[in-house]
Amino acid sequence: MRFAALSTGSAVLLLAAVVGAVVLLYLLKPSPRRITVSSTLIWRRVLRSRRRAPDRLRWWMSLLLATLVALCVALALTRPRMGSSSTALHGLVLVLDNSITLSARTSDGRTRWDHAVERARGLIRTGPASARYLIADTQRQIGSPHFEEADAALATLERLRVTAGGEPVFPQVVPPGDPDLRAVLISDGVARLEVPGGVESLPVFQVADNAGITAFDVRALPADSTHQQAYVEVLNASPAPRAMEVSVTGAGHPPLTRVLQLAAGASARELFDVSTFDAGPLRAAVSMAGDALSADDVAFSFARGHHMRRVILVTSGNPTLERSLRLLPRVQLTVIAPGRYTDRGGVDVWVFDRYAPPQPPAAPALAFRPSRVDWLPAARGDTGETSVSAWVRGHPLTEGLSLQDVIVSNALVARDVNRFEVICADAQRRPLILASLHGPRRVDATFALDDSNLPQQAGFPVLLSNALEWLAGESRSVQARVGLIEVPVPAAKVLDLQGHAVPTRPLPGATLIEAWEPGFLTATAIDRRVRVAVSVLDPAATNINASRFADTPAAPTFVSEPRWRVEVWAALLLAAALLLVLEWWTFNRRLTV
């Protein structure tokens, strides 16, 4: 027996003191009054006719009951914990598989995770009194697992949750060759874990029906960037053919729905024309009767809509740039010579090639080696041949882009760049690309495309696309799997579709979002906004029956602890109450003194 509230020595002292106090009180009990009566003749006759235990025995019985009551109360105060007296086992390592498949429901309506936690609790509560416990999980929720007392281990267990996303890994918590250590993995066997030898497995697997979306994306047609298609891949992971309904919903159009009949283990790839949907989140959903796992039933993406960006390229002739701009989706390009430039409305982005108007245009502008004007950073002299040595990775312009191999044969040396952020620079920290910090958005490349190898870089269209999106003020959208998602927006505030804040962690130049379930999130910083479509989209997660364990036909066969469990201290208090009732009864019956 261990004591949660006191050390063993203190508890023993407390119990001894309680027993001593009770005995002392009994010894100090005042003696009864002595009353002289005419004769005890009648009393003796009465007492002869009543069977009565000897006074001494009754005194001892009373003392015993009072001592037991006091001991029960004192023991309850020490919060004892029962366990076997075996000292052979010193530690129990419990590794719980908390990958997403554990949230699949079993036939009793509970989840595999519920059963896993229940079994872990049972192991802890029935473990040896002297044992210590180490709780670890396959999703690394517990950063530094360590041995702890049973109470603390139970509390740690309560904090664990099923976590979607990420690759489940068996933690390195089982030291080899320790005979006093028992290691147990509680899992459904779906996750492919490298389990060390000597680790026992407690399965919580039961075959269940499931259908899930394993892929969802929205793309513009290559031939016609105004047309967009949603690609939905659905997997029937049930052990039998099942019918299911797939739907795509978004703003500005009624939901698109299809009914599918899929064989066991088969998947379907469906295309939906979402060109007529407004720009914004798209939600794909699959519904099937008896679906055990809900997390993979929905997926999110982002529709760009059918809005065309009007771009005017002002150049004396640059076929490479012109062709690159035309290939970008949703770009309506107009090419004019510098002489025909007039600032006019109805333009989303100006692109200046070796030219810049004296007056700043009203619309955002991208300029390659512009002529010297006041609204762009002043330039003085040329750099000569140089190359990009550093660039800002958190800026929307550089997202998904590497400028590592960009070589510039000649560029202007920009001065007075206070109003601009340097996006990339050479080794001498001379800016090569700048972006405005405030006011109308401008991007200033201090070199001409002809003077660099940038157009030959694979990332050039990406750079152009990023620049047009940023200049046009369009939100960026990111598709991510559930779990920890890093978005390139520093100190962002993240909200879901209902406006609820999503937990985040700050990172240098980025924000880490804790997205544990599918949804559509919006990360907002001062001047940036990123849409994050969070989905499971993992065939391994959808395939909840791909277990290395045999099927458990019915949930009740899982070893489970009782629905309610009486703690030892509560049982002791109950016993004390019962003993008090017994003492009261025996006293009133004069069975005790």
Add this chain to the structure above:
Amino acid sequence: MGMPSSRISCSGSLRPPSSAGGRHPFSPKSPYLAASSALLDESLLRKLEVLSLATRRPAYGQLRGMHRSRRTGSGLVFTDFRPYSAGDDIRRIDWSIYLRLDRLVLKLFEEEADVPIYLFLDASLSMDFGTPTKLDYARRAAAALAYVALLNHDRISLVAFADGIVQALPTRRGKNQAPQAFRFLENIRASGQTSLHATLREFFSTPRTRGIAIVISDFLDPDGIEPAFAVLRRFRHEVAAVHVVAKEERDPPLPEEVVLIDAEDGSANELEVTPSLLEAYRETFARHVRDIEAYCRKYGWGYVQAATEVPIESLMLRVLREQGLLR
């Protein structure tokens, strides 16, 4: 139990003697009045004048008294005739028969005799209990009975007993012996244990005329009453038992935990007093009383339960008369 002296002062305010046979012994200057002050007050003494002890059998007394006897003599009640013999009292010759029959015939009358009354008063320590104490109550009852007996010219012997005879007042007769009887009773002090059997054996070890034995006691005798009363039955005395009971004995007010000390032998009994135990005690005590009464009734004896909370006047004037001990 002492009475206030103001109630028994022999002032001239006393009424004249009652007309009941002109037997009132007290005059305004009566010497008995002061003697009776400690036990019985004057008004009770007056009321006792009309009473006499009732006997169920003819009296065996040798002296003239007021009870019917089997002897013939100079009484008032005619019983028979018999021929005259020499030496007979010629005053009893019925001269009218002599004139008619010329024979001398004596008229015989039933002679009225006195009754020896043996009054046993329990003076053991168990009697010194209750409020008033049973002994005080018993001595007042004894004084009243003695007074009634003396008024009726009965011979009375007073015996105070415990585990034997403690004190005894030799036979007294006549109303002028009342003060001595009262003083005897007043001087009795409680002592010793109860042994009625030893007392009666000791008392009747010398020849006694058959009479009435009145036992005033609480009958808390460890040996029981049967051996003692067997002595009285053997000598064929008429018996009257006056059972003195204190209220504290019938319904003892006891705390929950108590050590009871026996007043007579000092033995101790530790008790946890519960309602059920008290109820059992009451039942046992009532059975004890019933057993004594049943024993007396079985042999045609008188039995009176004298509860100490009942005024002595009620005992004498109502209870004893209802039970047939007085008339």
